[in-house]
Amino acid sequence: MEKRLLLQIESAFAKAAKALEPSKKLRSTAHALLESLGDAMHCKWGTFWLVDSRLGRLVPIAIWDAVTPPARQLDRHTEDRMLSISERTAGHVWRTGKPVWTTDLVRDMCLPCSLDAKTAGLTGGIWFALKTSLKNSVGRLPPTEAA
Numbered sequence: 001m002e003k004r005l006l007l008q009i010e011s012a013f014a015k016a017a018k019a020l021e022p023s024k025k026l027r028s029t030a031h032a033l034l035e036s037l038g039d040a041m042h043c044k045w046g047t048f049w050l051v052d053s054r055l056g057r058l059v060p061i062a063i064w065d066a067v068t069p070p071a072r073q074l075d076r077h078t079e080d081r082m083l084s085i086s087e088r089t090a091g092h093v094w095r096t097g098k099p100v101w102t103t104d105l106v107r108d109m110c111l112p113c114s115l116d117a118k119t120a121g122l123t124g125g126i127w128f129a130l131k132t133s134l135k136n137s138v139g140r141l142p143p144t145e146a147a
Contacts, residue, residue: 012040013130026050027061034064045071045122047078049090058083058090067120074116081113089127099128 015036030048038046048062059082063075085091089100089108102108103124105117117125 008040009037012037013128030062031064034062035066038064038066041126043125045074045117045120049083049094051085051094052082055082056085058085058087058094067122071116071120071122074113074120074122077113077116081110083110093127093129097129099126101126 030050034046034048038044044065044067046064047060049058050061051057052059060078063078065071065075067074083090085094088110089102093100100108101124105122105125106114108114108125109117117123
């Protein structure tokens with residue numbers, strides 16, 4: 001079971017990087033990518049962050065929300081947020097290129113999003129970097145919900 005899941009996730013990441021390469025519709029492609037990776041990793045919510053080199057900031061360009069009911073407050077707070085490339089977990093992942101897993105989103109996400117995630121029942125997540133020929137990007141998927 002674990003090996004099959006790992007192969008599904010590996011395949012989803014490969015498709016993700018390939019899908020971003022020629023895309024002229026980056027936002028819709030990023031959303032589809034989050035949905036594909038979210039499904040493969042059994043997640044309920046995700047954000048695709050892209051580095052805006054002019055601003056030196058991570059900017060959310062897509063949000064995928066499969067939480068029931070939808071996590072509207074979390075979506076709004078995420079859409080309105082830009083992070084410095086050294087800020088919190090997303091900045092760390094962008095700098096190092098190494099994924100980070102957490103079981104405590106309240107501690108590891110920025111306010112107010114961390115509290116919104118808790119309200120939505122999301123408790124854990126993974127941040128990861130995708131390398132494409134476009135720009136650097138960071139994805140975040142909280143795959144676990146509170147029991």
